[in-house]
Amino acid sequence: GDPKQRFEEDPVRMLRTLRFAAKLNFDIDPQILKIFDVDMTQLLRDVSPHRLYDESQKLFTMGHLARVLPMLIEFDIWKQLFADIKPDISKFIERAAKNTDQRIQIGKTINPAFFYAVLLWKPFLERCDFYLAKGIVPAEARAQAGLDVLKRQATRTVIPRFAETFIREVWEMQVRLLNPKPQQIEALASHARFRAGFDFLLLREKSGDDSTQGMGQWWDHYQSLSSDEKETAISQYNRQRAKTRRKQNIEANESKDTTAEIEPLVNVPEARSRRARREQTRSKDHVARSPESSTANLNTDHPIMKRKRVQRDLSQVVFGPTQ
Template sequence: MPDQNPLPNPTLRVIPRDQHNVSRRDISPNALRVLYRLRDAGFGAYLVGGAVRDLLVGGSPKDFDVATDATPEEVRQLFRNCRLIGRRFRLAHVVFGREIIEVATFRSNSDDGSGDRETHEGGRLLRDNVYGTIEEDAVRRDFTANALYYAIEDFSVRDYTGGFEDVRNRLMRLIGDPETRYREDPVRMLRAVRLSAKLGFEVEAATAAPIPVLAPLLAESAPARLFEECLKLFLSGHAVDSFLGLERHGLLATLLPETAQALRANRSGALRRMLLEGLAGTDRRVANGEPVSPAFLFALLLWPAYCRALITLQSQGVHAVEAQRRAADRVTVHQLGMIALPRRFSGPMQEIWLLQSRFSLRQRKRVMRMLSHPRFRAAYDFLGVRLAASSEHADDVEFWREAQLDPEHAGLMQRRGADADPDLADGDDGAGDEGRPRKRRRRRRGAPVASGE
């Protein structure tokens, strides 16, 4: 049984300005405006959480959060550009153009009987709007590294949970009893993996130990929230390390169950190589400031599941084209039970998959049609990633690279070869020709997904 009083007693340690590297030069001017106005109004005001942590390790925070003893209503009275949000956690957002400074009132970890703190029977925290002191606020945060406060009045860092030393030692440590804290909010398990991947930290042993056992609790989290967590895991420039962390801590089988099952069944390791190569490419794009579509990301993450479903259907005698469509639908529907993938991403994801079989069809008309497809470029990039699983796609990658440079020449050259090959000349895979009468279809030997896949 988990400890019924899981949070430790806070012990304040003040790290003066000359013993840390947090500087106002590296803090958002808008965050400083909020801090100074709260202080001048007589309230305590601190930069808190990830911004302090990232500055201590020499990073550049994207978000700057403020903690204060002012209530959300009092914050709104100080800032005309403020709006209050949230029911589960009542917060104030101070808006400066595109930048939002989030201001949170110190939370207590006790229930005052007002109904503003509500816990699920399993221990999950449903509502938390009981306000308290900075000491109470510190110990109820998730990780020690996130419970550091930068004080504007003397530029010191306030540490109540040992987070300053953990940051120096590059450790992610939960505050309090790990099992109880994970039951309060199972997404903390994903946060442990994500932050350790982002910062290059180790997950402290006691913090890591319950994760494989409690991983199924993620199913209790809102699918929309898990979708957002996946974007943070894989689109922040640390996708490979995040994936390896999910594997290492036993979370992959819960978050992406059919992918995990397919990877286990793929004895050659081709699918895993491809997936890691695709995620490495995602990291490179993020590092270069290039966009990455969630549709492409989930096409990568769920490709092993799609391959396995496709092979299963084809082994049951389902025609290749129909098997592709049914496999895409099946994998998508099954995954939606865990992660709420919006249709604006799931549709393009399926198109990327279904276009893969068309890269072997090189008649002139089909080449032109393929090049004009709105999802061609994403599908072609995906084909390139598949080279990590099998070199048999190399000819297709080279042909379509040339076709993009000179579509007329590539299409006509292939047309002469196709005329000598009746299978290529017919070459109707049916995909994309919905509603057209099919005069004749030659039975094709199941379209390969990838060698070893």
């Protein structure tokens, strides 16, 4: 039939066309390519976000995700599926797509929500910076940023609640894996989301993200150790962590010293009024600290000077024990 009429009847057929072309590696008919314009792809906005989520899962799990992503950008479909994600395939996204395809080809299971966590990672960081700039504490900034990004993405594809929870937990694990407390490393390695968080961290590190500080390799090496070797690794990590903290404290103190007030090179005479106030304050402090001056200021009319000593009859006073 007429391709234009078929796409207008069901815009999701455009996604199927690209999916089959990427999976079977065939060229799309030129007559169909002419129809893939901005006006035609805009029809995807009329499709239910729930249905578009299901279609996006088919793209992620077909085993040729790395091949179909550039096609989504080329045919202006990317913007119809992803709200705040720029149409640019970064090294992080590309490596995640290739790893997803490799897992499918060797028969391993995948979680489609993991790739959504990869796609939305950059918008999540940008939103975190927005809240941190307002003075919100990091934990609350991350929580609110996650809600905002997922809510915004729901205008294109409605991610189920369980998948949203998974995505936010993977993001939160990044902070815990980057700077773990030594006494919590063993418990963290047995966390339900450790594997997903670790894979995410290692992908970031292999994609050139310097902010991981090499912790991806550290966790990768840690998992291959025996129980005794793990205790040794934790002790070494604890010493290195303490050394890094001392270095940071020294640098912080040095920065405070450099920002201290510098004395002027030219001696400017102090104002007469300020000098007089300082001398007056100094004399008052000296008087207040001197006990002699405090008693000298007491005149005869002072109540304490008017007190009369009562004469007592010492014959009535018993000194010592009596028999």
